Amino acid sequence: xxxxxxxxxxxxxxxxxxxxxxxxxxxxxxxxxxxxxxxxxxxxxxxxxxxxxxxxxxxxxxxxxxxxxxxxxxxxxxxxxxxxxxxxxxxxxxxxxxxxxxxxxxxxxxxxxxxxxxxxxxxxxxxxxxxxxxxxxxxxxxxxxxxxxxxxxxxxxxxxxxxxxxxxxxxxxxxxxxxxxxxxxxxxxxxxxxxxxxxxxxxxxxxxxxxxxxxxxxxxxxxxxxxxxxxxxxxxxxxxxxxxxxxxxxxxxxxxxxxxxxxxxxxxxxxxxxxxxxxxxxxxxxxxxxxxxxx
Amino acid sequence: xxxxxxxxxxxxxxxxxxxxxxxxxxxxxxxxxxxxxxxxxxxxxxxxxxxxxxxxxxxxxxxxxxxxxxxxxxxxxxxxxxxxxxxxxxxxxxxxxxxxxxxxxxxxxxxxxxxxxxxxxxxxxxxxxxxxxxxxxxxxxxxxxxxxxxxxxxxxxxxxxxxxxxxxxxxxxxxxxxxxxxxxxxxxxxxxxxxxxxxxxxxxxxxxxxxxxxxxxxxxxxxxxxxxxxxxxxxxxxxxxxxxxxxxxxxxxxxxxxxxxxxxxxxxxxxxxxxxxxxxxxxx
Numbered sequence: 040x041x042x043x044x045x046x047x048x049x050x051x052x053x054x055x056x057x058x059x060x061x062x063x064x065x066x067x068x069x070x071x072x073x074x075x076x077x078x079x080x081x082x083x084x085x086x087x088x089x090x091x092x093x094x095x096x097x098x099x100x101x102x103x104x105x106x107x108x109x110x111x112x113x114x115x116x117x118x119x120x121x122x123x124x125x126x127x128x129x130x131x132x133x134x135x136x137x138x139x140x141x142x143x144x145x146x147x148x149x150x151x152x153x154x155x156x157x158x159x160x161x162x163x164x165x166x167x168x169x170x171x172x173x174x175x176x177x178x179x180x181x182x183x184x185x186x187x188x189x190x191x192x193x194x195x196x197x198x199x200x201x202x203x204x205x206x207x208x209x210x211x212x213x214x215x216x217x218x219x220x221x222x223x224x225x226x227x228x229x230x231x232x233x234x235x236x237x238x239x240x241x242x243x244x245x246x247x248x249x250x251x252x253x254x255x256x257x258x259x260x261x262x263x264x265x266x267x268x269x270x271x272x273x274x275x276x277x278x279x280x281x282x283x284x285x286x287x288x289x290x291x292x293x294x295x296x297x298x299x300x301x302x303x304x305x306x307x308x309x310x311x312x313x314x315x316x317x318x319x320x321x322x323x324x325x326x327x328x329x330x331x332x333x334x
Numbered sequence: 335x336x337x338x339x340x341x342x343x344x345x346x347x348x349x350x351x352x353x354x355x356x357x358x359x360x361x362x363x364x365x366x367x368x369x370x371x372x373x374x375x376x377x378x379x380x381x382x383x384x385x386x387x388x389x390x391x392x393x394x395x396x397x398x399x400x401x402x403x404x405x406x407x408x409x410x411x412x413x414x415x416x417x418x419x420x421x422x423x424x425x426x427x428x429x430x431x432x433x434x435x436x437x438x439x440x441x442x443x444x445x446x447x448x449x450x451x452x453x454x455x456x457x458x459x460x461x462x463x464x465x466x467x468x469x470x471x472x473x474x475x476x477x478x479x480x481x482x483x484x485x486x487x488x489x490x491x492x493x494x495x496x497x498x499x500x501x502x503x504x505x506x507x508x509x510x511x512x513x514x515x516x517x518x519x520x521x522x523x524x525x526x527x528x529x530x531x532x533x534x535x536x537x538x539x540x541x542x543x544x545x546x547x548x549x550x551x552x553x554x555x556x557x558x559x560x561x562x563x564x565x566x567x568x569x570x571x572x573x574x575x576x577x578x579x580x581x582x583x584x585x586x587x588x589x590x591x592x593x594x595x596x597x598x599x600x601x602x603x604x605x606x607x608x609x610x611x612x613x614x615x616x617x618x
Contacts, residue, residue, distance in 0.1 A: 044512055044515070045512070047512075047514055048512040048513060048514040048515070051421070051514040051517075051518075052425075052429070052513065052514065054421050055421040055422065055424060055425035055428075055429070055517075056425060058417075058418040058419070058421050058422045058425075059421075059422035059425050059426070059440070059488075061418065062418065062419070062422055062444070062447070062484055062485060062488060063440065063443055063444075063447075065447060065481065065485075066443075066446075066447060066450065069450075069454065069455075069458045072458055072461050072462065072465075073454075073457065073458060073461065075461075076461045124353070125353045125356065125357070126353075127353075128349050128350040128352075128353035128354075129350065129353040129354045129356075129357055131350055132347075132350035132351060132353065132354045133354060136347065136350060136351075137354065141354070144358065145354060145357065145358060147602070147606065148357060148358050148361045149357065150602055150606075151361060151598070151599065151602050152357070152360070152361050152364075154535075154538050154539075154542075154598050154601070154602050155364070155542070155595070155598055156541075156542025156543065156544070156569055156594060156598065157542070157543075157544065157545075157569075158542070158544050158568075158569040158572045158573055158591070158594070159364070159368060159542075159572075159591055159594060159595055159598075160364070161572075161573070162368060162371075162572060162576065162587070162588070162591045163364045163367055163368060165576065166367055166371060167363075167367055198360060198364075201357065201360075202357075205357075229339050229340075229342075229343050230343065231342060231343040231346045231347065232339070232343075235346075252449065255449055256449065256451075258451075259449075259450070259451025259452075259453065259454070260451065261451065261452065261453040261544070261545040262544040262545055262569065262573060266573065266576070286451065286453045286545070289453055289456075289457055290453055290456075290545055290548055293457075293460060293548070293549050306457070307457060307461060310453070310454050310457035310458070313451060313453065313454055314450060314454045317449060317450060317451060317454075318446060318449075318450065320449075321445070321446040321449040321450075322446050325442055325445050325446050326442070329438065329442050
């Protein structure tokens with residue numbers, strides 16, 4: 040009986056360590072795997088050429104990722120600009136002003152928004168955002184657009200990122216001790232002034248991190264963006280034109296990548312690039328959060 | 335001066351109120367659009383039949399292949415994620431309680447892991463498949479989705495476990511239990527609400543993710559009968575069929591979108607209800 044218990048203890052302890060280390064090693068294994076697969080393209084092109092070259096013709100062996108990277112950046116920045124004010128004000132309202140009743144109504148709504156799969160956002164984008172842009176926005180600016188555009192991608196992405204950023208912002212604002220706000224109120228500041236100068240200033244690092252992580256999420260989002268962004272290879276400054284973000288490139292071409300030489304290496308390079316960028320952003324901002332929590 | 339203060343207060347408050355209510359409006363708007371389009375297409379045939387007459391050309395039949403495929407993949411992946419993730423989360427809270435720094439570093443990496451986009455998991459899964467000589471199949475889909483959702487299980491469960499007071503650990507050890515017994519008989523029971531939340535969250539993420547199964551699970555009109563056959567999934571059924579030129583096929587996409595949304599809503603409500611229910615009672 041006793042021996043049996045000890046054996047179970049050992050075995051389960053071993054399994055616990057094994058599974059934890061396996062999970063923690065995942066990014067390393069993934070990074071190595073993708074790196075090994077993309078070696079052929081490293082050998083033929085310099086990283087500079089790959090990232091900033093804009094000639095994309097896989098059949099002739101030219102792989103310049105700039106159109107895709109530029110599209111990704113454009114869509115991400117657009118979604119960031121659109122979601123920043125909404126998240127910021129909603130998070131402040133929910134933590135500082137809202138009644139118990141409103142909170143009980145809003146938190147499930149945020150949870151559901153966060154849980155909806157990206158395809159659903161994509162369908163909604165096709166049904167609502169795309170026609171809206173082609174029929175309303177484009178005529179206002181006197182131009183023609185099919186609606187499948189960088190702007191559509193930005194709007195859909197912004198709505199997808201709002202619950203994600205909002206949840207983090209709410210956590211951040213909650214950690215500000217209410218005594219600090221009360222001290223400011225006691226000194227004669229109005230409620231909004233206390234919020235503005237005490238709560239917001241105190242949680243500045245947290246706010247920056249929440250937005251940083253939001254950017255990382257937006258950068259890697261695939262299906263929803265791909266459904267509304269148009270997928271045409273070009274570098275453009277007009278948000279009503281189509282774009283072709285990096286994740287969409289990978290998702291659209293996996294079928295034919297084995298039939299053209301070097302194509303699979305190029306796509307794996309794109310995946311590696313995504314992994315590296317997003318992991319680095321995540322590590323930096325998580326570290327910032329971690330630091331502020333310790334203090 | 336006082337007047338300016340008051341206006342600023344008022345304006346700021348109105349902007350904040352507007353932002354908050356707009357969130358609820360957006361949610362209602364999205365779900366309303368999906369349901370209005372979807373319910374019109376949602377007939378018994380849609381749920382009970384597989385697509386008939388080819389991938390792009392037939393209008394008959396439904397999306398049963400995708401429903402079954404999605405449930406297979408999400409259940410399989412959640413099972414693997416539980417087997418890997420629950421012990422890992424328990425380990426952090428049982429054996430590493432003394433090492434605060436190490437614990438924080440592990441949590442820090444797990445959080446970062448949560449942020450990796452699913453398309454990268456998909457691409458990695460694809461290289462893994464090529465390496466092992468496998469084709470797009472149910473089993474590769476399950477494995478890749480499992481990798482994607484395991485960090486979610488670990489981190490969500492860990493979040494609840496870390497709130498359990500130290501005294502309970504010590505009481506259990508003082509009564510002579512081994513660490514494993516303490517982990518599974520005391521901590522697991524005490525954190526059961528966290529377990530439910532973690533599993534449902536992971537399941538929801540697994541059933542809704544498209545980019546990771548795009549490479550690995552493939553797509554088929556048939557219901558898979560073995561692990562090495564390709565499997566359709568709801569997100570991909572929506573994605574592929576929406577781009578079809580035939581209206582009947584697009585209807586299938588809308589119906590699938592409504593079904594997927596209903597599943598996600600049920601999971602979300604269940605998570606709320608069950609975690610509230612189990613967190614009230616402590617040891618049972």
